[in-house]
Amino acid sequence: MHPALQGIVTIFLGVGGCLAYFYFSNQFIDKVLFPAKGVNAGRNINRANIVRPWLFLAPALFALSLYLAYPVFATLWYSLTDRDKGNAFVGLANYYQMMDDPKFWEALKNNMLWLIIVPAASTAFGLLAAQLTDRIGWGSIAKSMIFMPMAISFVGAAVIFKLIYDTRPADTNQIGALNAVWMQFNGGVGSFILLRALPAAFLAFLTVGSLWLATIMIKGFSSFATILRSLFGVVLVGVAVASITSIYGLFTATLPYGEPQTWLTMPFWNSILLMIVLIWIQTGFAMVILSAALRGIPEETVEAAIVDGANPFQVFFKIKMPQIAGTIVVVWTTITLTVLKVFDIVFAMTNGQWETQVLANYMFDKLFRGNDWGVGSAAAIVIMLLVTPILVWNVYNVRKEMRS
Amino acid sequence: MSNIAGSKSSLQWVVHISVALLVMLWLFPTLGLFVSSFRTADQISTGGWWKSLFPAEQNLTLRSTDPDDAGAQMLIDGVYVVEGNLFKAGVDATISVWGTSSRAIDSYVPGDTAELKDGETMTVQVNGDYVWTGTTEMTGRGQRVFATSTTPPEFTFKNYKTVLFGGDSTDGMTKAFFNTLTVTIPATIIPIVIAAFAAYALAWMDFPGRALLVAFVVALLVVPLQLALIPLLRLHLGVGIGKGYLGVWLAHTGFGMPLAIYLLRNYMVGLPRDIIENAKVDGATDFQIFTKIILPLSFPALASFAIFQFLWTWNDLLVAKVFLIDASGQTTVMTNQIVELLGTRGGNWEILSTAAFVSISVPLVVFFSMQKYLVRGLLAGSVK
Numbered sequence: 001m002h003p004a005l006q007g008i009v010t011i012f013l014g015v016g017g018c019l020a021y022f023y024f025s026n027q028f029i030d031k032v033l034f035p036a037k038g039v040n041a042g043r044n045i046n047r048a049n050i051v052r053p054w055l056f057l058a059p060a061l062f063a064l065s066l067y068l069a070y071p072v073f074a075t076l077w078y079s080l081t082d083r084d085k086g087n088a089f090v091g092l093a094n095y096y097q098m099m100d101d102p103k104f105w106e107a108l109k110n111n112m113l114w115l116i117i118v119p120a121a122s123t124a125f126g127l128l129a130a131q132l133t134d135r136i137g138w139g140s141i142a143k144s145m146i147f148m149p150m151a152i153s154f155v156g157a158a159v160i161f162k163l164i165y166d167t168r169p170a171d172t173n174q175i176g177a178l179n180a181v182w183m184q185f186n187g188g189v190g191s192f193i194l195l196r197a198l199p200a201a202f203l204a205f206l207t208v209g210s211l212w213l214a215t216i217m218i219k220g221f222s223s224f225a226t227i228l229r230s231l232f233g234v235v236l237v238g239v240a241v242a243s244i245t246s247i248y249g250l251f252t253a254t255l256p257y258g259e260p261q262t263w264l265t266m267p268f269w270n271s272i273l274l275m276i277v278l279i280w281i282q283t284g285f286a287m288v289i290l291s292a293a294l295r296g297i298p299e300e301t302v303e304a305a306i307v308d309g310a311n312p313f314q315v316f317f318k319i320k321m322p323q324i325a326g327t328i329v330v331v332w333t334t335i336t337l338t339v340l341k342v343f344d345i346v347f348a349m350t351n352g353q354w355e356t357q358v359l360a361n362y363m364f365d366k367l368f369r370g371n372d373w374g375v376g377s378a379a380a381i382v383i384m385l386l387v388t389p390i391l392v393w394n395v396y397n398v399r400k401e402m403r404s
Numbered sequence: 405m406s407n408i409a410g411s412k413s414s415l416q417w418v419v420h421i422s423v424a425l426l427v428m429l430w431l432f433p434t435l436g437l438f439v440s441s442f443r444t445a446d447q448i449s450t451g452g453w454w455k456s457l458f459p460a461e462q463n464l465t466l467r468s469t470d471p472d473d474a475g476a477q478m479l480i481d482g483v484y485v486v487e488g489n490l491f492k493a494g495v496d497a498t499i500s501v502w503g504t505s506s507r508a509i510d511s512y513v514p515g516d517t518a519e520l521k522d523g524e525t526m527t528v529q530v531n532g533d534y535v536w537t538g539t540t541e542m543t544g545r546g547q548r549v550f551a552t553s554t555t556p557p558e559f560t561f562k563n564y565k566t567v568l569f570g571g572d573s574t575d576g577m578t579k580a581f582f583n584t585l586t587v588t589i590p591a592t593i594i595p596i597v598i599a600a601f602a603a604y605a606l607a608w609m610d611f612p613g614r615a616l617l618v619a620f621v622v623a624l625l626v627v628p629l630q631l632a633l634i635p636l637l638r639l640h641l642g643v644g645i646g647k648g649y650l651g652v653w654l655a656h657t658g659f660g661m662p663l664a665i666y667l668l669r670n671y672m673v674g675l676p677r678d679i680i681e682n683a684k685v686d687g688a689t690d691f692q693i694f695t696k697i698i699l700p701l702s703f704p705a706l707a708s709f710a711i712f713q714f715l716w717t718w719n720d721l722l723v724a725k726v727f728l729i730d731a732s733g734q735t736t737v738m739t740n741q742i743v744e745l746l747g748t749r750g751g752n753w754e755i756l757s758t759a760a761f762v763s764i765s766v767p768l769v770v771f772f773s774m775q776k777y778l779v780r781g782l783l784a785g786s787v788k
Contacts (some may be wrong), residue, residue: 059602135415148430151764159742173449
């Protein structure tokens with residue numbers, strides 16, 4: 001059968017089958033199993049109402065359990081067994097094997113970098129875009145332009161950015177925007193300002209900012225959040241230290257002016273360039289959510305602050321930011337989830353070469369190229385472990401919400 | 405927002421400029437792909453796409469027709485004349501200045517007549533038409549003309565012809581396009597039906613364990629897809645579904661289910677209680693309430709999820725690679741086709757950019773026409 005025809009048949013069978021199931025199963029309990037007449041009418045109605053929710057839920061629960069819940073445990077089991085030894089239980093052997101693999105540590109290190117940079121940058125850009133576009137008449141058009149990359153596939157975005165990072169030989173015209181810009185630098189005053197002084201200023205700002213945030217994080221003591229906050233504080237201190245060393249590096253490095261660079265083969269920087277793709281996509285998401293949160297702030301609070309003589313920056317940081325802190329956390333965690341699962345971008349652009357490996361691609365590599373299901377499953381479990389704190393946090397919040 | 409209290413910020417123009425810069429920065433990458441897809445391979449390699457939007461000024465060395473060519477030279481009123489156009493047929497360029505020596509390429513403006521040796525003259529017009537005269541019969545090669553010319557931006561649909569109607573299996577996207585469509589539509593519609601019933605039960609039916617089930621759905625919302633690959637592939641191979649459309653439809657249905665239930669439940673919970681209770685008092689069954697009241701009222705949420713699921717299944721690479729694409733390559737989808745093109749034709753930007761643009765054009769159309777629902781869904785779908 002032609003696939004398109006098969007598709008149409010599937011739609012009819014799928015949709016029709018579901019509707020028929022719901023209709024006839026309802027008819028069955030109402031008319032046959034527990035008919036609402038005769039001596040037991042009252043009892044039967046109650047019984048039917050006890051069963052009915054499960055009729056409505058059954059197909060969905062089946063799909064959820066089979067396609068998402070079961071695999072978590074199955075993968076955990078596979079990570080503890082060896083396929084070549086007839087699925088024998090091998091304990092943590094796969095994990096040990098994975099930990100001996102330098103590629104795994106490279107992937108983990110890169111994933112940590114992604115986890116710090118992408119959510120932070122996307123949220124920051126999103127907040128900036130939301131705050132700016134809300135103040136102008138053509139803001140909604142601007143918003144949909146910034147939001148648009150959300151519709152573009154990771155693979156499409158990879159092609160788009162590969163064109164930007166493209167390299168041509170030195171004596172020909174550069175068709176990649178990044179190299180075209182790079183070739184404009186010649187080591188003069190302009191290059192010094194743009195490539196050394198400005199980045200250094202930004203890093204200095206980052207150092208001060210993260211140290212300031214770190215003191216707030218570590219100072220505050222509350223019951224549950226203490227561990228989380230101090231963890232966050234440690235990360236911030238790490239960011240500050242990294243920024244200071246980078247400032248030193250900025251002024252001592254010799255830059256190869258006038259030579260086109262093959263950007264995607266430069267370790268560390270190529271990871272940053274891949275992250276830019278995801279930041280480009282996710283900023284729109286952050287902007288949309290944060291913009292709604294900003295508009296939800298009661299106007300009286302802002303008005304009162306302005307009347308009291310607050311300047312726009314004070315209004316933003318002291319009045320608005322605290323009120324949208326919850327939303328920022330939501331945006332941050334949602335992007336974090338996307339980052340942990342990022343696969344397509346790395347797969348399409350570098351396939352993990354030149355030290356750009358990430359966990360999801362490492363796992364795919366082990367599974368389908370190395371055919372090593374044990375280590376692949378172990379890598380998947382590592383991703384699951386990284387997701388678990390967010391999972392627990394979300395479930396905790398929903399439970400709290402439902403109780404209230 | 406901060407315009408309130410009558411303090412229209414004096415920095416308003418800074419905001420306008422910043423937003424304009426931000427929008428340009430965000431559009432620039434996509435625009436590059438779009439423009440490149442309308443250029444030929446030669447044009448792409450001559451320079452960045454941003455230059456192609458403006459008329460290009462180049463210094464050219466052109467040559468008139470050789471006077472020895474048959475019929476090129478005519479004797480009119482005792483003067484030997486060679487006439488023609490310096491540019492190849494179809495080139496639409498304008499000459500701003502020209503000269504007959506490589507040391508002075510800007511001696512004349514169009515319309516001027518240059519005096520050459522042996523009493524010959526050369527007249528060049530803006531569009532490249534020239535008249536070359538001599539008192540004696542001219543021999544040898546044609547006269548060289550150095551011209552600074554401006555060529556207008558030039559674009560072509562040739563790439564789209566190759567990619568869409570080429571029929572060539574390596575570059576052609578037609579098959580992949582229809583395969584993607586075949587994957588996407590059932591994978592969008594079926595989860596909606598299943599999830600809608602479950603969402604109704606979780607929102608409006610009272611039964612023990614309901615809160616626990618909601619928590620279960622929220623937990624599954626964040627389970628990474630990566631965990632599902634091996635067990636499900638094994639399952640599919642084990643029960644005989646194997647790799648194919650059925651497998652990918654089932655997989656997408658399962659993976660889309662948590663978000664579908666979560667989104668629809670959140671929306672249905674917010675529907676007015678009165679309507680549902682009135683209907684119950686009037687003797688409507690749950691099934692009737694669901695199909696006659698809840699479903700029509702939930703249209704915005706259904707649309708939101710449909711867009712999400714459509715974008716996600718259309719743009720997906722991982723699930724298709726694991727559950728659909730087999731060794732025969734007959735069931736390739738567009739994202740996979742593009743990744744393969746990146747490998748085999750990494751430098752052929754005219755094919756790559758066109759193929760990529762074909763694949764992102766459908767989501768872009770959906771995005772711009774149904775943005776309202778997408779935004780609504782995003783706002784409802786992020787766990788608060």
